[in-house]
Amino acid sequence: DIQMTQSPSSLSASVGDRVTITCRASQDISSYLTWYQQSPGKAPKLLIYAASILQSGVPSRFSGSGRGRDFTLSISSLQPDDFATYYCQQSYSALYTFGQGTKVEMK
Amino acid sequence: QITLKESGPTLVKPTQTLTLTCTFSGFSLRTSGVGVGWLRQPPGKALEWLALVFWDDDKRYSPSLESRLTITKDTSRNQVVLTMTNVDPVDTATYFCAHSEGRNMVRGGSTRVFDSWGQGTLVTVSS
Numbered sequence: 001d002i003q004m005t006q007s008p009s010s011l012s013a014s015v016g017d018r019v020t021i022t023c024r025a026s027q028d029i030s031s032y033l034t035w036y037q038q039s040p041g042k043a044p045k046l047l048i049y050a051a052s053i054l055q056s057g058v059p060s061r062f063s064g065s066g067r068g069r070d071f072t073l074s075i076s077s078l079q080p081d082d083f084a085t086y087y088c089q090q091s092y093s094a095l096y097t098f099g100q101g102t103k104v105e106m107k
Numbered sequence: 108q109i110t111l112k113e114s115g116p117t118l119v120k121p122t123q124t125l126t127l128t129c130t131f132s133g134f135s136l137r138t139s140g141v142g143v144g145w146l147r148q149p150p151g152k153a154l155e156w157l158a159l160v161f162w163d164d165d166k167r168y169s170p171s172l173e174s175r176l177t178i179t180k181d182t183s184r185n186q187v188v189l190t191m192t193n194v195d196p197v198d199t200a201t202y203f204c205a206h207s208e209g210r211n212m213v214r215g216g217s218t219r220v221f222d223s224w225g226q227g228t229l230v231t232v233s234s
Contacts, residue, residue, distance in 0.1 A: 001170065032218050036154075043203055043224035044154065050212040055222070087154055091218045094167060096144075096156035 002026050002090050006099035012107040019075040021102045023066075023088035032092035033071045035064055038101075039084045047086075048073065078104070109133035111143075111204050111225035118231050125191040125230060129204030133223075136162050136182045142207035143187040144221055145178065147200040155200075159207060160187055194232045201227040 003026040013019050023033065031051040036044040046055045048064035051071055061076040075082055083106050088099040115127035127145070134141060144159040158178040159167045168176050177190045187204060205221035212218055 031212055031214065034218070034220055036221075038154075043205075043227055044221070045224075046220055046222045049210050049220045050218050053210070053213065055220075089154075089156075091220070094219070095169065096159070096219075098154045098156065100153045 001095065002029060002093050002097055004088055004090055004097055004099040006086075006088055006102050008102060009100065010103040010105060012105050013078050014107045015078055015080060017078045017107075019078050019082075019104060021073045021086055021088075021104075023071045023073070023099050025069045025071075025090055025092075028068050029090045029092035031067050032090055033064070033066065034089045034091060035062075035073045036087045036089065037082075037084050038087065039081075044087065075104075109206050109223040111206060111223060113202055113204050113225045113228040115202075115228060115230065117229060118233065119194050120234050121195055121232055122193055125194050125198070125232075127189045127191075127202055127204075127228065127230070129187040129189070129225060131185050131187070131204070131206065134206060136160075136180050136185070136187070138162055140209045142219070143180065144205050144207050145187075145189045145202065146205060146221070147198075147202045148227075149197075149200040152200075157202075158189060196232045199230065199232045201229045203227045 005024045033051045035048040038044045052064045085101045085103045111131040142161045145157040160178045175192045204225045206223040209217040
């Protein structure tokens with residue numbers, strides 16, 4: 001099975017900060033990497049797929065990069081709605097494993 | 108507009124079989140490339156993918172749970188049903204169903220995403 005490891009597990013930031021979350025796969029997954037955002041008590045929301053393609057309707061302050069084993073989700077200027085938990089997920093193996101999540105909290 | 112809604116019991120006893128239904132609208136499971144998946148999230152923990160059924164009735168299961176899961180679709184009723192046998196308290200979780208489709212990638216090929224989700228239903232396994 002492909003394991004997905006996110007770092008950090010949590011971070012504290014302020015509105016306006018730039019935030020970066022990393023995700024590492026246990027093997028090469030090319031660009032088969034998806035990012036989801038989950039606000040408390042809500043269903044996950046698709047943010048970015050194929051490592052860097054922004055889902056329609058997602059603000060441009062979100063961006064994704066990476067290929068192979070290492071990936072990054074960046075938020076250029078954190079907004080109040082962005083305080084949430086972010087998950088990466090691989091679709092290379094069609095077993096759709098998720099990372100453990102990164103919680104972005106208010107400083 | 109795509110909508111999905113999960114339904115089923117909120118409390119199940121250990122060793123029983125759990126049956127969850129996903130009722131959807133706004134798309135058809137007859138459309139090439141479309142799928143409906145089930146995922147879950149134990150309280151305070153990460154998301155876990157469970158199963159996926161495709162428009163052509165192909166099915167995929169999480170290897171760790173495959174022996175306990177069955178996913179079926181009823182295209183005419185716009186429903187997807189997940190059954191999980193022999194439940195245990197560790198199966199306590201919020202269960203989500205989600206619409207899935209393939210998306211083109213920059214360098215060719217396609218990747219599958221879960222782009223619309225139900226609100227989720229909390230299932231507690233306890234005697």
